[in-house]
Amino acid sequence: MKIGLVGTPQVGKTTLFQLLTNLETQASSRENVGIARVPDSRIDALTAMYKPRKITFATIEVVDIAGLLPGQGKKGSEFLNAVRDVDAIVQVVRGFHSDMVPTEDGEVKPMRDVDQIQAELLLADWALLETRFERLQKQSMKGAGGAEELAVLEKFRDALENDLPLRTVELSQPEEAAVRGYGFLTRKPLLILVNVDDSALNGGFPQEEELKDWTGQRSVPLVAASAQVEMEISQLDPEDAEMFMEELGIEESGITRLARAVYGHLGLISYFTVGEDEVRAWTIRAGSSARQAAGKIHSDIERGFIRAEVAAYDHLMEHGSMAALKEKGLWRLEGKEYVVADGDVISFRFNV
Numbered sequence: 001m002k003i004g005l006v007g008t009p010q011v012g013k014t015t016l017f018q019l020l021t022n023l024e025t026q027a028s029s030r031e032n033v034g035i036a037r038v039p040d041s042r043i044d045a046l047t048a049m050y051k052p053r054k055i056t057f058a059t060i061e062v063v064d065i066a067g068l069l070p071g072q073g074k075k076g077s078e079f080l081n082a083v084r085d086v087d088a089i090v091q092v093v094r095g096f097h098s099d100m101v102p103t104e105d106g107e108v109k110p111m112r113d114v115d116q117i118q119a120e121l122l123l124a125d126w127a128l129l130e131t132r133f134e135r136l137q138k139q140s141m142k143g144a145g146g147a148e149e150l151a152v153l154e155k156f157r158d159a160l161e162n163d164l165p166l167r168t169v170e171l172s173q174p175e176e177a178a179v180r181g182y183g184f185l186t187r188k189p190l191l192i193l194v195n196v197d198d199s200a201l202n203g204g205f206p207q208e209e210e211l212k213d214w215t216g217q218r219s220v221p222l223v224a225a226s227a228q229v230e231m232e233i234s235q236l237d238p239e240d241a242e243m244f245m246e247e248l249g250i251e252e253s254g255i256t257r258l259a260r261a262v263y264g265h266l267g268l269i270s271y272f273t274v275g276e277d278e279v280r281a282w283t284i285r286a287g288s289s290a291r292q293a294a295g296k297i298h299s300d301i302e303r304g305f306i307r308a309e310v311a312a313y314d315h316l317m318e319h320g321s322m323a324a325l326k327e328k329g330l331w332r333l334e335g336k337e338y339v340v341a342d343g344d345v346i347s348f349r350f351n352v
Ligand SMILES: Nc1nc2c(ncn2[C@@H]2O[C@H](COP(=O)(O)OP(=O)(O)OP(=O)(O)O)[C@@H](O)[C@H]2O)c(=O)[nH]1
Pocket: 007, 008, 009, 010, 011, 012, 013, 014, 015, 016, 065, 066, 067, 068, 096, 097, 098, 101, 195, 196, 197, 226, 227, 228, 229
């Protein structure tokens, strides 16, 4: 799962990228691609219980894409290719004031930032749609198939004609499959992160109403955070960081909220494996079966799947140990079709 930090220039993308990826020790070697840890207090609690030699959090791959001003020609196509490559888009918009960092017209207008980039993405989808559309029309006139795709593209055209992003078009599973390969940009999940002044962490940033309306109407998550504050938090030890956040009136760092918003918006959940060797979070799509979840660990476990031994995280915390759960009948054996729940603590039985 790869997310792209996208936006107009100088809004704080690289600063946030560094903060997100510094959390993970094994950063990728390519300069603008890194791995972000998804903070999870359940991992901390399981670690306190099992005292494992190794702790592994869930992660998301993050790409920091160079900022784009509309109409930048070749830079524009590089930008669009980079966006095409990600699974989800986090647009960073500028909500902070600073004389050191100029804006396009001297004003801080996060809603304008949103409009500029989203217009650029809509245009790119128009261009892609037109090329595909013509080709498919010719093909289907010759009776060479493609009718299914063409029908979906017609729906897409209706949306774009009304300036609507393609993610607003509802498709059946086969329809979705027919056009998945195209990589339409406005069909990718979108989140907006507004980078605000430390005084506006709980509201009061420029164009707040407009941003809330825009994101609310489109079911796009909106996260307000301050890259500057995050930087200060990251330099404190945990206790001081907690006090600092209390002073600011926030419970969690913006990085934590962003990572969780992304995870949730992409329909991802975690299950855990525990023991003295390792406590580990595994990322799966919500709705995955026990057998599919096993495949995340190793294809051999998926193939040779026998049973999943499952306990709910909350039960484990409440009763303190697996042994206590067994006594209470809260430790279950589940088959391969069992739908894994967020927070399940699982051990797989399998044949090799
Ligand atoms: N005051 C203030 N300055 C910030 C904040 N976030 C970033 N900056 C500053 O803004 C400038 C641009 O930040 P970057 O993170 O490089 O922005 P970017 O979006 O990656 O910029 P491009 O890659 O050029 O598009 C830097 O000088 C940062 O120090 C913030 O929250 N508050």
